[in-house]
Structures are given as C-alpha cells and as structure tokens.
Amino acid sequence: MIQLRNISKHYPVGFGKHEILKNVDMVIHEGEFVSIMGPSGSGKSTLLHILGLLEEPSEGEYLFQGELVHKMNDKKRTQLHRGAIGFVFQAYHLIDELTVYENIETPLLYKNMPSSERKSRVADILDRFNMVAKKDLFPNQLSGGQQQLVGIARAIVAEPSVIFADEPTGNLHSDQAKSIMELFAELNKKDGITIVQVTHSDVNAGYGNRVVEIMDGRIK
Numbered sequence: 001m002i003q004l005r006n007i008s009k010h011y012p013v014g015f016g017k018h019e020i021l022k023n024v025d026m027v028i029h030e031g032e033f034v035s036i037m038g039p040s041g042s043g044k045s046t047l048l049h050i051l052g053l054l055e056e057p058s059e060g061e062y063l064f065q066g067e068l069v070h071k072m073n074d075k076k077r078t079q080l081h082r083g084a085i086g087f088v089f090q091a092y093h094l095i096d097e098l099t100v101y102e103n104i105e106t107p108l109l110y111k112n113m114p115s116s117e118r119k120s121r122v123a124d125i126l127d128r129f130n131m132v133a134k135k136d137l138f139p140n141q142l143s144g145g146q147q148q149l150v151g152i153a154r155a156i157v158a159e160p161s162v163i164f165a166d167e168p169t170g171n172l173h174s175d176q177a178k179s180i181m182e183l184f185a186e187l188n189k190k191d192g193i194t195i196v197q198v199t200h201s202d203v204n205a206g207y208g209n210r211v212v213e214i215m216d217g218r219i220k
C-alpha cells in the first residue's frame with residue numbers, strides 16, 4: 001500500500017545541513033497496524049508527517065498504492081490527502097470555534113458531499129462513538145479522551161484507507177488511553193483501516209502487529 005524508497009529529510013543549518021531522516025526504506029501493507037518507536041528526536045514525527053503528506057521529503061520516493069506521490073498533480077494529491085488519509089494528532093488539533101458535530105463534518109465539506117449524506121455520516125459516527133449527547137458542545141467542554149475521540153471521528157468520517165496517528169494517547173490518562181487504543185484496534189480489525197502510530201508506549205505498541213524502530217533518523 002505504501003512504499004518509501006531512500007527517503008531523507010534535512011534542514012539547512014549555517015553552511016551545512018541538519019539531517020533528520022537518512023535513507024529510510026519502508027513498506028506498509030494494507031491492513032497492517034504499525035507502531036513507529038524510538039527515542040525523542042529520532043525523527044518519528046517527521047517520518048509520520050511525510051507519510052501523511054503533511055511534509056515533503058528532501059530526497060527519495062514515496063509510493064501510495066503504487067503511485068509516486070511527488071509526481072501527482074496538486075488535484076490528485078489533495079484528493080489523496082482528503083480522501084484516503086486520516087491524521088490524528090497528540091494535541092487533537094480540533095477547531096475551538098466549532099462544535100463537536102461541525103468538527104467531524106469539516107472534512108466532508110471539503111469533499112463537496114451533499115448535505116443529506118454528510119448529516120447521515122456524522123450521525124452514524126456520533127452514534128458509534130457514543131457522542132450524540134455531546135454533539136453541540138465545543139472542544140473546551142470535553143475531556144481529553146473525548147476530544148481525542150472527536151479527533152479520530154474527524155479522521156475516519158471520509159472513510160480513509162489509512163490513519164496516521166502521532167502519539168494519539170500522549171496527553172491522556174491510562175484508562176482514556178486504553179479506550180482510544182481499543183478503538184484503533186477495532187478500526188483496524190473490523191473496518192480494515194491500515195494504522196500507523198508513533199508511540200513511546202510498549203502497551204500501545206502491543207495493540208499493533210509490527211514495530212518499526214527508528215534511531216538517529218535511520219530505521220533499525
């Protein structure tokens with residue numbers, strides 16, 4: 001499903017460069033639940049951002065479903081970004097001024113989906129996540145775990161084939177973290193969504209089926 005070939009990422013520093021990722025090769029198959037682990041500063045988030053099309057690599061090739069991402073035109077890339085990929089952030093990144101309902105609906109507005117279909121999709125997800133009673137609340141009226149549920153609902157509402165999650169339970173208590181990880185496991189097993197998470201936690205990695213270790217910008 002995903003293939004990275006010889007990906008590097010660096011930033012200019014003075015006359016030299018600061019290398020963040022070095023010659024990363026990686027394959028992710030459809031249906032996998034992969035955990036990227038490694039010390040702080042080793043390049044995990046940078047790798048995930050490249051996978052999620054939030055950053056571009058300095059060198060190398062990224063193939064998504066057999067197609068070179070950097071050769072796609074802007075329209076195709078945007079479609080991929082809005083349709084096939086969902087991204088979940090550690091700090092939720094919800095829009096404070098929008099209600100729970102509106103936050104979840106946002107990705108569908110970008111897809112020009114008819115309003116009746118939007119309503120039914122959002123209603124289904126609110127129901128599945130037991131959040132119907134919270135739909136008119138704003139993010140700051142929710143607990144961290146509930147905010148992350150909204151973050152995940154927003155990531156899956158457009159029915160992506162893959163979710164990238166950057167330390168999705170990093171700000172949560174252990175019981176909240178457990179329910180979020182159980183949800184990811186269910187999305188992977190029942191819905192068949194491929195999941196790639198960055199985590200520092202062995203417990204969280206235990207929900208997945210493969211660990212990729214990164215150290216100083218290289219895959220071990």
Ligand SMILES: Nc1ncnc2c1ncn2[C@@H]1O[C@H](COP(=O)(O)OP(=O)(O)OP(=O)(O)O)[C@@H](O)[C@H]1O
Binds near residue numbers: 011039042
């Ligand atoms: N825009 C940037 N410009 C310069 N350096 C950057 C930039 N973004 C990240 N870095 C550097 O890249 C390195 C790797 O960062 P990254 O966030 O990918 O690490 P990480 O493994 O996710 O760390 P953590 O576990 O602490 O979140 C760090 O040294 C960071 O300072």
